[in-house]
Amino acid sequence: xxxxxxxxxxxxxxxxxxxxxxxxxxxxxxxxxxxxxxxxxxxxxxxxxxxxxxxxxxxxxxxxxxxxxxxxxxxxxxxxxxxxxxxxxxxxxxxxxxxxxxxxxxxxxxxxxxxxxxxxxxxxxxxxxxxxxxxxxxxxxxxxxxxxxxxxxxxxxxxxxxxxxxxxxxxxxxxxxxxxxxxxxxxxxxxxxxxxxxxxxxxxxxxxxxxxxxxxxxxxxxxxxxxxxxxxxxxxxxxxxxxxxxxxxxxxxxxxxxxxxxxxxxxxxxxxxxxxxxxxxxxxxxxxxxxxxxxxxxxxxxxxxxxxxxxxxxxxxxxxxxxxxxxxxxxxxx
Amino acid sequence: xxxxxxxxxxxxxxxxxxxxxxxxxxxxxxxxxxxxxxxxxxxxxxxxxxxxxxxxxxxxxxxxxxxxxxxxxxxxxxxxxxxxxxxxxxxxxxxxxxxxxxxxxxxxxxxxxxxxxxxxxxxxxxxxxxxxxxxxxxxxxxxxxxxxxxxxxxxxxxxxxxxxxxxxxxxxxxxxxxxxxxxxxxxxxxxxxxxxxxxxxxxxxxxxxxxxxxxxxxxxxxxxxxxxxxxxxxxxxxxxxxxxxxxxxxxxxxxxxxxxxxxxxxxxxxxxxxxxxxxxxxxxxxxxxxxxxxxxxxxxxxxxxxxxxxxxxxxxxxxxxxxxxxxxxxxxxx
Numbered sequence: 001x002x003x004x005x006x007x008x009x010x011x012x013x014x015x016x017x018x019x020x021x022x023x024x025x026x027x028x029x030x031x032x033x034x035x036x037x038x039x040x041x042x043x044x045x046x047x048x049x050x051x052x053x054x055x056x057x058x059x060x061x062x063x064x065x066x067x068x069x070x071x072x073x074x075x076x077x078x079x080x081x082x083x084x085x086x087x088x089x090x091x092x093x094x095x096x097x098x099x100x101x102x103x104x105x106x107x108x109x110x111x112x113x114x115x116x117x118x119x120x121x122x123x124x125x126x127x128x129x130x131x132x133x134x135x136x137x138x139x140x141x142x143x144x145x146x147x148x149x150x151x152x153x154x155x156x157x158x159x160x161x162x163x164x165x166x167x168x169x170x171x172x173x174x175x176x177x178x179x180x181x182x183x184x185x186x187x188x189x190x191x192x193x194x195x196x197x198x199x200x201x202x203x204x205x206x207x208x209x210x211x212x213x214x215x216x217x218x219x220x221x222x223x224x225x226x227x228x229x230x231x232x233x234x235x236x237x238x239x240x241x242x243x244x245x246x247x248x249x250x251x252x253x254x255x256x257x258x259x260x261x262x263x264x265x266x267x268x269x270x271x272x273x274x275x276x277x278x279x280x281x282x283x284x285x286x287x288x289x290x291x292x293x294x295x296x297x298x299x300x301x302x303x304x305x306x307x308x309x310x311x312x313x314x315x316x317x318x319x320x321x322x323x324x325x326x327x328x329x330x331x332x333x334x
Numbered sequence: 335x336x337x338x339x340x341x342x343x344x345x346x347x348x349x350x351x352x353x354x355x356x357x358x359x360x361x362x363x364x365x366x367x368x369x370x371x372x373x374x375x376x377x378x379x380x381x382x383x384x385x386x387x388x389x390x391x392x393x394x395x396x397x398x399x400x401x402x403x404x405x406x407x408x409x410x411x412x413x414x415x416x417x418x419x420x421x422x423x424x425x426x427x428x429x430x431x432x433x434x435x436x437x438x439x440x441x442x443x444x445x446x447x448x449x450x451x452x453x454x455x456x457x458x459x460x461x462x463x464x465x466x467x468x469x470x471x472x473x474x475x476x477x478x479x480x481x482x483x484x485x486x487x488x489x490x491x492x493x494x495x496x497x498x499x500x501x502x503x504x505x506x507x508x509x510x511x512x513x514x515x516x517x518x519x520x521x522x523x524x525x526x527x528x529x530x531x532x533x534x535x536x537x538x539x540x541x542x543x544x545x546x547x548x549x550x551x552x553x554x555x556x557x558x559x560x561x562x563x564x565x566x567x568x569x570x571x572x573x574x575x576x577x578x579x580x581x582x583x584x585x586x587x588x589x590x591x592x593x594x595x596x597x598x599x600x601x602x603x604x605x606x607x608x609x610x611x612x613x614x615x616x617x618x619x620x621x622x623x624x625x626x627x628x629x630x631x632x633x634x635x636x637x638x639x640x641x642x643x644x645x646x647x648x649x650x651x652x653x654x655x656x657x658x659x660x661x662x663x664x665x666x667x668x
Contacts, residue, residue, distance in 0.1 A: 247595045248596045251593040252593055255589030255593030256589050258589060259585040259589030259592075261586075
């Protein structure tokens with residue numbers, strides 16, 4: 001089952017919001033205050049050499065946008081040139097934003113469906129910070145945060161899911177409504193703002209107060225499992241209703257992704273959704289679903305440009321996206 | 335150059351029309367007369383075991399249609415159940431029709447552009463027949479045939495060419511006109527009567543009187559070389575005018591042919607034309623152009639059914655055509 005779910009869940013993320021005791025929230029900080037705690041956290045995390053620090057004021061727009069596309073920083077942080085920073089582990093599975101909405105936002109993203117692993121990873125970072133930095137904490141409320149919805153555990157557990165079948169059959173609105181009632185949020189992810197990327201969704205807990213971290217992980221995991229099963233059932237139903245046409249469509253999309261010379265973001269995501277469905281239905285074999293999902297970030301504009309090492313206009317990107325896709329997709333599909 | 339021309343010329347064929355002296359032409363033969371010379375020719379050709387005889391009255395419609403698709407017999411012979419027959423070499427490079435328009439129609443087809451080879455092959459068969467059978471021959475006119483256009487050498491030298499570039503740019507009508515003036519004929523080949531097969535043409539001599547066999551081979555060969563060069567120039571011109579869009583189209587067609595699950599004859603030929611152009615332009619590598627050209631016959635209805643070993647309706651054929659194409663095309667393209 002886990003394996004089937006991993007074909008639907010792209011990544012699992014835990015985020016913890018933390019603030020320094022006795023300091024105003026970031027929007028009211030002055031430079032001295034901001035840089036003071038930034039240096040402290042940065043030195044603390046980098047002391048064993050496995051983290052790298054990155055000041056928003058010192059990287060260019062393409063680099064910023066690439067970090068946003070990878071979900072390592074938020075679009076808001078990218079805009080904060082003065083005091084914003086991110087400290088990332090070398091493998092980029094952990095990133096700690098400084099001076100975003102809160103002083104500290106610790107995050108761990110892992111591939112596939114494994115909130116528990118992401119939680120274990122970020123817990124280590126969190127424990128180190130708690131042990132070394134005085135954080136704003138209230139015995140009754142828990143961690144204090146800039147926005148009241150984060151007060152308590154300061155935790156958001158979120159899972160990125162690829163749901164082409166539920167999207168195509170129009171079942172997402174009802175799903176959103178049902179999850180809202182269970183205090184969960186579902187939102188579409190649009191890396192480049194394109195409609196056709198609309199098969200990607202983030203499912204997360206809405207509030208972080210009144211539950212333990214472990215409970216939140218469990219609540220979100222249970223919901224995600226149910227959504228995975230719905231997507232699988234829906235995909236099978238669509239497939240069984242028209243096996244030949246669906247197989248043809250899926251296999252053609254594979255043929256086009258592995259051969260085309262020009263690929264727009266929009267077409268890429270349409271074809272990608274077909275192939276992902278094909279993998280999920282067992283029509284296409286994929287050696288490494290994690291690497292397949294890497295395309296979801298790899299084909300976005302800034303990551304393409306960073307990969308190529310130069311700025312590109314849209315036409316150039318469509319060509320490069322196609323060659324990038326051909327080269328990397330053939331290695332993992334057969 | 336020869337190699338480039340072989341990517342355009344699918345096959346080369348020499349046909350010789352012969353008739354038995356003292357017998358009425360086939361349409362006026364009675365059974366005793368017909369079977370008499372049929373047995374003689376059949377025994378003569380089969381005496382060393384490398385030929386097989388096939389009576390039209392003894393094979394089913396699918397088998398007949400498959401022979402027509404392979405150009406081993408004419409549609410007219412397929413209709414003649416009573417006295418029609420064909421004697422073919424095991425490799426099918428030589429076929430001798432009996433009781434078609436003439437008593438004997440000897441034919442050799444070879445892959446690629448090599449009328450000389452086809453001529454050498456059929457000459458051996460012809461010499462054997464001349465040495466053993468009394469043929470209708472006039473010292474002044476040459477071989478006598480049912481239709482006056484074949485009188486003389488009784489020879490038709492024809493070349494099957496794939497001309498997508500000249501077709502798409504509308505240059506075929508002018509080409510036909512120019513060749514008519516040189517007493518040559520160009521006609522489109524429609525294996526299944528589909529418009530989209532319209533990239534295939536047969537170029538041949540119009541009359542067989544007044545030239546030696548060698549001269550006819552040379553005249554047709556020279557014309558074909560010129561047409562090949564025109565097609566190459568035209569293909570390069572189209573390609574250079576829009577390299578990106580053309581490459582994209584060609585590569586997508588390759589991707590679809592090697593992956594699709596359903597392929598109509600019409601779509602097959604459209605995609606095939608793109609890939610053939612891609613091979614000709616050097617964009618796609620093909621290990622064996624001869625085997626690639628085999629698809630032109632292999633995907634036709636009767637040959638598909640013969641290959642599968644059972645009758646199929648159109649929907650079933652479209653599925654089988656796709657699997658046949660996937661399986662065989664991947665072996666020769668890379």
